[in-house]
Amino acid sequence: MERKCNCHHRSLYHHIAQRSFIFWHLTIKGVVKMKKLEQVKTGTQSDTPVKKGPSRAMPANQEPLIRVKRGADIPFLVIVILLLLIGTVMVFSASYAYAKEFFDGDSYYYARKQIAWACVSLLSLYIFTFIDYSRLRAWTILYSVVSFVLLVLVLFIGKKVHGATRWIELGPLNMQPSELVKLAMILFISDYAVRYQNEMHLFRRGIFPILCIVGAICAALYFEPHLSAIIIVLFLAFVLMYLGGAKVWQLMALAGSAALAAGIVFLGTSHGRARIEAWLNPEADPLGAGWQPLQSLLAIGSGGLWGVGLGQSRQKYLYLPEPQNDYIFAVLCEEMGFVFAVAVILLFLALIWRGFYIAKNAPTKYSSLIVYGIVTQVAIQVFLNIAVVTNVLPSTGVSLPFFSYGGTSLAIIMAEMGIVLNVSKYSFVEKG
Numbered sequence: 001m002e003r004k005c006n007c008h009h010r011s012l013y014h015h016i017a018q019r020s021f022i023f024w025h026l027t028i029k030g031v032v033k034m035k036k037l038e039q040v041k042t043g044t045q046s047d048t049p050v051k052k053g054p055s056r057a058m059p060a061n062q063e064p065l066i067r068v069k070r071g072a073d074i075p076f077l078v079i080v081i082l083l084l085l086i087g088t089v090m091v092f093s094a095s096y097a098y099a100k101e102f103f104d105g106d107s108y109y110y111a112r113k114q115i116a117w118a119c120v121s122l123l124s125l126y127i128f129t130f131i132d133y134s135r136l137r138a139w140t141i142l143y144s145v146v147s148f149v150l151l152v153l154v155l156f157i158g159k160k161v162h163g164a165t166r167w168i169e170l171g172p173l174n175m176q177p178s179e180l181v182k183l184a185m186i187l188f189i190s191d192y193a194v195r196y197q198n199e200m201h202l203f204r205r206g207i208f209p210i211l212c213i214v215g216a217i218c219a220a221l222y223f224e225p226h227l228s229a230i231i232i233v234l235f236l237a238f239v240l241m242y243l244g245g246a247k248v249w250q251l252m253a254l255a256g257s258a259a260l261a262a263g264i265v266f267l268g269t270s271h272g273r274a275r276i277e278a279w280l281n282p283e284a285d286p287l288g289a290g291w292q293p294l295q296s297l298l299a300i301g302s303g304g305l306w307g308v309g310l311g312q313s314r315q316k317y318l319y320l321p322e323p324q325n326d327y328i329f330a331v332l333c334e335e336m337g338f339v340f341a342v343a344v345i346l347l348f349l350a351l352i353w354r355g356f357y358i359a360k361n362a363p364t365k366y367s368s369l370i371v372y373g374i375v376t377q378v379a380i381q382v383f384l385n386i387a388v389v390t391n392v393l394p395s396t397g398v399s400l401p402f403f404s405y406g407g408t409s410l411a412i413i414m415a416e417m418g419i420v421l422n423v424s425k426y427s428f429v430e431k432g
Contacts, residue, residue, distance in 0.1 A: 072129055073424035076354045080125070080402075080417045083347055087328075087403035088118050093310055094331040095324035095405060097317045110324050110405055117407040121414035128418025129425075133367050136419070140187045147184040150177035151220045158224075164397070166224050176408040178229040181217055183412055185236055186373035188213070193244025194366045200245035207246050210237060211254070227266070228398035232380055234258060239376050243369055279394035292327070293391045295320045299330040300390065307337030324405040326397060329389045348382045351375075355420055363426040371423050374416045 095110035103109040150168065154177050158165040167174040189210055193200055200206035214237045221230045238251055266272035274289045282290030299315035302308065313334045316323040323331045333341045355375030362368035378401050385400040387393040399406060401413050 071425065072421040073354065073358055076351065076358065076417075076424060077421060079347055079351045079354065080414075083344075083351065083402040084118060084121070084414070086344065086347075087400075088114055089310075090328055090332050090403055091324050091405050093313070093335060094316050094328050096311070098323060101318060113407065114405055114410075117410050120407070121410045124411050124415040125418040125421075128415045129421040131418075131422065133370065133419055133422045134364075136187060136370075137191055137366065140184075140191050143180075144184040144188045147177060147180040148217065148220070150175075151181050151217065153177070155220065155223055164224055164226065166226055173407065176406065178221060178224070178226055179406075179408045179412045181221075182229070182232060182236070182377055183374075183416060185214070185217070185233055186240065186370060186377065189237060189240040189244065190366055190369035190373060193240065193369060194364075197245055197365070200241070201247050203250055206244075207241060207250060207254070210241060222265075226397065228384060228396035230262075231384065231396065232377060232398070235380050236373055236377055240369055240373050243372055275394045279391065282391070292321055292395065296327050296330040296389050297391055299327075299334040303334040303337045303341075305338050307333075307335050307340060310335050326385065326395075326399060326404060327389055328403050328405075329386055329400055332403075345382075345386070348378075352379045352382075358420055358424045362423050367423045367426070371420050374420055377416070378413070 091114040092108075092111035095114075096107050099109040099111075100107040154165060154168050157168060159167040159169050159174060161167065166178060167176050192210060196206060214233060217233055218230045221233070238255055242248065242251055267276065278285065278289035278293060282293045284290060286294055295315055299313065299320055302315065308314075313323075313331050315334055316331050320327050320330060329341070329344075332344065352375055355371060355378070359368050359371035359375060362371055381398055381401050384393065384396055384398040385404075388395050388398065399409055402410070
């Protein structure tokens, strides 16, 4: 078009170009802007805005949208604070007798440390609430590499507790790298799925690179050993790959293969077989492998409808091993009763529902994937922990978010909640 005009109307174009510089300048800017909007509609931008969830459900004729700030999601924040407060109180109650027995009569040993970590976790919540989530992308690779190095390092210099090497001692503190890796996985896969969103449906370019990294992480976790972390990492990877655009049949085939391999490996070890036997028939070895599930069920049953009272648990007096950790929900059921336990479960369900709501209305595909990943992590941990405590599933060693004693896990989970709150501060409005 331009060449034709130059041939027939050269003098006229020369005159217009001299007299209409501002017009052409604005026209060029408009073309560039329209090109960017077209990229948004076709999903070719690196961080495509979304209105309702991940790109799988993004309409092709979506109107141009702009990002605007609002306040953090108050219902989500209230639920997080409530869970943190209840969890801190329960750590104090559940750990009282155990701490007195094993720490020279210091009944408040775990309570003091958990309160300190709760304060640190509130600080991490505050910081990540006010750090723009988009800045996390620049640090994703570095954070992921450091997390994986620490995960490998724990196998050589880690502290061994109850046959598992999961902690690195840093003076008076114990750091658990597997908690760092969970967040690293969420950030990395979310970033990868956005950068290569047009290739996520391809196995070689979309799924295979992620599987290599997930496989390396699971291998390191296997040698700790840390079965629950492997389950969580695999589940998160499959969920995020699906939301990122991977084909369902490929993921189903991989999930089936992973489940088969995990079953063979788990049943191929004496430790794994013992856990399965204790799960199916704990009464067969009530003083050995069946001790923990039986004592947990006894604690839950003893609580009845309204519980025996806060601080009045009998099972925490060295009947239930380390009641402040994986089996803290059993102590809660005993002391506070069935009604309160259901209320706590409803709080978790409300947190998960509100988190999915925030993810669905997130401003970009990247932020949507991050929130979906974080909330899915909380959901799978809550499900696994309560399922183990009630003997629905065999023991996996998974902690209950906000409740189980542990500084690293609490600080990381609260940082993740801060990220979710930060994403909730942004929304889309249609251009007027």
